[in-house]
Amino acid sequence: MKKRVLVTGGAGFIGSHLCEYLLSKGHEVFCLDNFFTGSKENIIHLKSEKYFEIIRHDIINPFHIETDEIYNLACPASPQHYQYNPIKTMKTSVIGSINMLGLAKRVNAKILQASTSEVYGDPKMHPQSEEYWGNVNPIGKRSCYDVGKRASETLCMDYHRQNNVHIKIVRIFNTYEPRMMPNDGRVVSNFILQALQDKDITVFGDGKQTRSFQYVDDLIIGLYKMMNTSNSIIGPINIGNTEEFTILELAVKIIELTNSKSKIIHLPLPEDDPLRRKPNIDLAKETLNWKPITKLEEGLIKTINYFDKCIKNNRDYSTLNKFN
Structure with a gap:
């Protein structure tokens, strides 16, 4: 209907x-x-x-x-x-x-x-x-x-x-996904753009804080x-996705997928930045018959290809924001 x-x-x-x-x-x-x-x-x-x-x-x-x-x-x-x-x-x-x-x-x-x-x-x-x-x-x-x-x-x-x-x-x-605003401070878009331009990957804190990324x-x-x-x-x-990765693991994965020459540098952790983040999705499985199916690498490749095309089309991503 x-x-x-x-x-x-x-x-x-x-x-x-x-x-x-x-x-x-x-x-x-x-x-x-x-x-x-x-x-x-x-x-x-x-x-x-x-x-x-x-x-x-x-x-x-x-x-x-x-x-x-x-x-x-x-x-x-x-x-x-x-x-x-x-x-x-x-x-x-x-x-x-x-x-x-x-x-x-x-x-x-x-x-x-x-x-x-x-x-x-x-x-x-x-x-x-x-x-x-x-x-x-x-x-x-x-x-x-x-x-x-x-x-x-x-x-x-x-x-x-x-x-x-x-x-x-x-x-x-x-x-995350390709239509993310490139300079909005989200960790996936920041890392991808930095890697594609062979710039330093800015990891905040020691990089051991975790996130679970869903496509x-x-x-x-x-x-x-x-x-x-x-x-x-x-x-x-x-x-959400239950596959948990450290921010440092994400940075290494993106460098690998982009074949980048970027180096990882560490900056101070922002105020109140959560140290761990991973959902329990038992309720979604039981109630909605839902669970995520897109693996991180699969989604990252789609997002990397999108931003790579944007850079080749001369979109200016020279200024990145300092937030994870």
Whole structure:
């Protein structure tokens, strides 16, 4: 059945892939974005689609539309971007979520809130399961994002309990793919661009901190499966890859795959940078019949090939940001 689906943050690297996937499933898609971190290049190829519409809008302002489902992905997600204007980041998570939940309430739509593994902070439980409450600094530089996303989950639960809004909460773990903004400070894009240009690979701290990287295709399927569960399934549910790598291992792997002459150098670790990050996805396996299938090397090769083409087309990636 064709549905009218609103995707906030639809021009971002995750949102744009979700828009494509929803269109492939035969739905009518409304892509809402203020283009702060999203890019028209990510969605320009969809403009000719009959059932696709692009709307420039910031969700901290109310928005009205008739829709069956809402995927609320809008929020800067890289350290550079969410720390650039931390108050705006918090507004997006709190006021933006209130606006989208209010819309869902008015039109009786299901809403999926894209939360994050950052709600676990620097976790003392490993791997992280959904019942873990986390270890988050409420007054640090990352708090605008970490605490903001925790607040958006709280709002979802309160709208569900008080107003019977049909909610879904997904906690997304580190995701990568070719449409990542090259200078947004994420470790995968930073390392790839540095390696392709034979520049020093900047590893923060001793590089022994771990992450679990999932390719975007796996995430999109998880989001879609979650939205299409019964109303009794609300989450939160972790969506991520359980293959854990140190940052140093990632750097070595990217140097190997790019045949780079880059050297690895070490810089001070950013404030509140989590030491370990790996999801427990038992709930996703049981509830959604979902698990990631893309191996790290396979996804890295696709991402490397994309950025290599961009560099050969003379896109300027000379300035990289200092965040892992």
